[in-house]
Amino acid sequence: MTESAMGTPGLILRTREGRPYRFDPGALCLELLPTGGYARYAAYEVLHTPADLVRWAGESRLPDGLSLSVSTAELHRAHELRGALWNLTAARAHGRPLPAADLVTVNAVAAEPPLVPRIDAGSSGLAWAPAATGTALLSTVARDAVELFTGPYADRFRECGSDNCKLLFVDTSRPGRRRWCAMEHCGNLHKVRAHRARHAPNA
Numbered sequence: 001m002t003e004s005a006m007g008t009p010g011l012i013l014r015t016r017e018g019r020p021y022r023f024d025p026g027a028l029c030l031e032l033l034p035t036g037g038y039a040r041y042a043a044y045e046v047l048h049t050p051a052d053l054v055r056w057a058g059e060s061r062l063p064d065g066l067s068l069s070v071s072t073a074e075l076h077r078a079h080e081l082r083g084a085l086w087n088l089t090a091a092r093a094h095g096r097p098l099p100a101a102d103l104v105t106v107n108a109v110a111a112e113p114p115l116v117p118r119i120d121a122g123s124s125g126l127a128w129a130p131a132a133t134g135t136a137l138l139s140t141v142a143r144d145a146v147e148l149f150t151g152p153y154a155d156r157f158r159e160c161g162s163d164n165c166k167l168l169f170v171d172t173s174r175p176g177r178r179r180w181c182a183m184e185h186c187g188n189l190h191k192v193r194a195h196r197a198r199h200a201p202n203a
Helices: 029-035 039-044 050-059 072-093 100-110 134-150 183-199
Strands: 011-014 020-023 117-119 126-128 157-159 168-170
Touching: 011 029, 029 050, 029 072, 029 134, 029 168, 050 072, 050 134, 072 100, 072 134, 072 157, 072 168, 100 134
Parallel strands: none
Antiparallel strands: 011 020, 117 126, 157 168
16 A cells, blocks of 8 residues: 555554553555553453444545444454564564564465456546445455565564563564554653663762
8 A cells, every 4th residue: 555545544442541642654555563462461452343344444544535344253253363573574574584474474464366456437536436345455454464564664673662561563663663552652661761770879
C-alpha cells in the first residue's frame, strides 16, 4: 500500500495510567501487532469479536470508506496472522532468522484476493469496492508485510529502546536512528530519567 493511499498513520495507545499517545509502527501490517496476543500479551487483547476487527480497520492507516464484514473464522485467522507477524518482526528486529512456519502463514494469507481500490465517480478520489470481507482485509495486511520484509526498510525493524516496552516498529526516518515507540511516551520517560540521573547527588 503506497503512502499516498494511506490514511493518517499511527494508532492511539494508552499508558498504564490511561494517558493516550500516538504510536506509529511505520506500516499497516505492524499496526495489527498492538491489538493483543498470547501469553503475557493476552491482557492487551482487543480483537475479541468480528466487530473489533472491523473497528481496527477503521482506525488503521487504510483510507476511510471501507464497507467490511468479518466472520468468526476470519477473526481467528487475524489472530493467526498477527502471531506470525509478531514472530517475524521480532526475529528481524533482533537479527534472527525468519521462522519458516510464520512465513508460510503470511504467504498463505497474502495469496487470497485483497481489498479492491477504485476511483470514486463522484469525487474522483480513492474508494473501496463494496462488500469487502475479512479475508480480503487480511490479504491486504499480509501483502503489505511481504512488501515491507522484502523492501528498502527490511533492515530497519526495531524494538522500542525502553527496558519495559516491547512495541515493534519499522524505522522509516531518513537518518534511521529512531529508538522509541513514541517520543511522547518512552522517549520522554528516558529523557526524564537521564535528567534525574545527571542531577542526582553523588553517593
